[in-house]
Amino acid sequence: MCGLGRLKEAHISTPEERWADGGTDTGRTLSFSDAVIAIAITLLALNLEVPQVPESSAAAELPSALLELWPNLFSFVLSFWIIGVYWLAHHRLFQQVNAYDRWMLLINLLFLMWIVLMPFSSALIAEYEHQQLPVIIYAVHNILTSLTLTWLWRHAIKDSRLVKANLDPRLVRHSNFRSFIVPSVFLLSIGISFISVDVARLSWLLVGFLTGPTLQKYM
């Protein structure tokens, strides 16, 4: 945003790099990503529809009609926090990034495509709460999403081209370790789903526990 900073950045990137969509100002990519993630996380709530009971018998029927929304509420809260965890990871990743190239923009778009599809998979597990297929689709979807984020990170740190020069090697090790938490939980849940669909769904709550603030202190 600052005139001086921009001029200096322009000097660093060679013309070739700019033709290939490279640059050092990640601002627009981040604001576009934030907007896409924000819309997807908000559209999750569209799966919660107000139940329709006649106004005359609403006093009697509304409580149970609202309770029937329980699977929708479960999948809303679950998907909200999973997208929230992805946003936190994206946020953390780009704190280390200070340049980008065309591949980075494309991998980021692929990550955003998985995010945009999340309300669909979320609606699927809400609609068919005792079926195995939606559980597998939801798990595979999340494995692909988190692997795409790992790909983004690996691409950024390769040859240290797109990250800050003084990147702490412990931070890299820590990030590499972290990036396995989400895909591992979802891979495990696919195995569990062959025994019990309900336990497989509950196992996803491990994502919240393993990426939570308390545990992070000791890792």
Added chain:
Amino acid sequence: MCGLGRLKEAHISTPEERWADGGTDTGRTLSFSDAVIAIAITLLALNLEVPQVPESSAAAELPSALLELWPNLFSFVLSFWIIGVYWLAHHRLFQQVNAYDRWMLLINLLFLMWIVLMPFSSALIAEYEHQQLPVIIYAVHNILTSLTLTWLWRHAIKDSRLVKANLDPRLVRHSNFRSFIVPSVFLLSIGISFISVDVARLSWLLVGFLTGPTLQKYM
């Protein structure tokens, strides 16, 4: 956004803090929050559906069909201004904040989850305008939202770690006082709903009066 500022910030935060999602650049958190609040406030209008009457008898039936939208319009305007008041409070809060940690990001996400659910609760009170249950759900929903914002503020000022050093103690007292207005009004409305659902709904308009610009001058 400015190169120099960022470098200095990087110096202030220790590596440990950064692993734990800490930092001083709240820009992305704010733009993500703004986008989520903006989408939720806009989706409120989806509860206002154009009434369907035959084109042939529209001249006669359309006026009354539009008047029947009154409860939807009431809940739209009410929820629009309540989310507006939350945005103002969030805006005011982050004017004092100059750093964040992982807990702050998570409490902020919890606040955004309540905001995202607002169109649902708003549709519920529009659909069942004479029922007590939707009134209680709407009130509890708003109590949770405002308490989450209070939690965010308390976490930020604890040990003065995430706020500006020279925070005016009068401003802190004032903020503490203000943070009780919204939950108090909604708690009161739950009590009133046992006597009259209509009066309980009207009592929510107190939020607009108590947080309005005229009154604020004297507080």
Added chain:
Amino acid sequence: MCGLGRLKEAHISTPEERWADGGTDTGRTLSFSDAVIAIAITLLALNLEVPQVPESSAAAELPSALLELWPNLFSFVLSFWIIGVYWLAHHRLFQQVNAYDRWMLLINLLFLMWIVLMPFSSALIAEYEHQQLPVIIYAVHNILTSLTLTWLWRHAIKDSRLVKANLDPRLVRHSNFRSFIVPSVFLLSIGISFISVDVARLSWLLVGFLTGPTLQKYM
């Protein structure tokens, strides 16, 4: 966004002003406003639904089914450009503004409420293309929107408190003149609607003509 700029700003605003939601960094207000306007302008397209004809007879029936979308397309394009004109006016207005107070935030929220309601009024005129009532609602809606923007401008330039010090008086006169174009066209269309609903709807296209780039040169 710049550390130094922010510190200086903090000095200018007195504690009293900050309690009353005042400040000089309009960044968040603008990004929130942009997001709300962007969502409303995009939701306009939801009124364009893909027509449903059987796949077997689609080759014969689809062309006429698509032509029947004409009133929806008219109201989409019209409302898209009207919201576009409001965004341009909001953008132009805030180029002169360098501070805000609580009233300004509230008037801006009122302006955004009218914007958020625009897809509803737009769907109404698309659904009932030969009725007078939707035309009057649409016109009144736009008069209120543009008057709210005028109120925002008047509040900002009052006592020169919220605008740049060296504001060109010719620019003020020009802005005052411009702010009457949109309400005048819509007021006129209400009168015309008593004679012909179709002519009243077409008269709205004057907004595009009168605020267009060619004419502006000579004003």
Added chain:
Amino acid sequence: MCGLGRLKEAHISTPEERWADGGTDTGRTLSFSDAVIAIAITLLALNLEVPQVPESSAAAELPSALLELWPNLFSFVLSFWIIGVYWLAHHRLFQQVNAYDRWMLLINLLFLMWIVLMPFSSALIAEYEHQQLPVIIYAVHNILTSLTLTWLWRHAIKDSRLVKANLDPRLVRHSNFRSFIVPSVFLLSIGISFISVDVARLSWLLVGFLTGPTLQKYM
């Protein structure tokens, strides 16, 4: 965003230019554009609806019901990447732009109008996968979108008024060449659609190939 930068900018633009909506701070135009594109790209997923089969026979019927979503998934992925390519082109274009005038804002709004209509055309080709008319509409829609972006670029570089002074002539030639890729592919697909609708739809995948990162290296 920085006080000093803004003051200097204000000096450069003459009062006449500012009346005509000119200026050098493209920040708000970009954030508004990003928000509109982000919403349109996310709304594409609304065309993917969860199939409704009875819970009792879901185990048997859900797999085939999900497979029937294939044309919707094809048009979602296709349109997501096409909008993604437009965003990349818009991003690349504005990296060279350092000023704007009223015409630029209006051409940009026209570009955003095509983007906002994309979910409609995308739903149309998903709904009627064997019809020629939706294919022609989708192709014409994309030709108009990319030509509007070319118009934006031509307007910006005309007399070098709105771009950086030291613009590399090779970059201009390269951009001019690139801007013909998308309209050429879609024009070609219209011709193909008279022979085979399916081949015409598949020919659109050329956009991904021709604008991909591998090929760009050699151009």
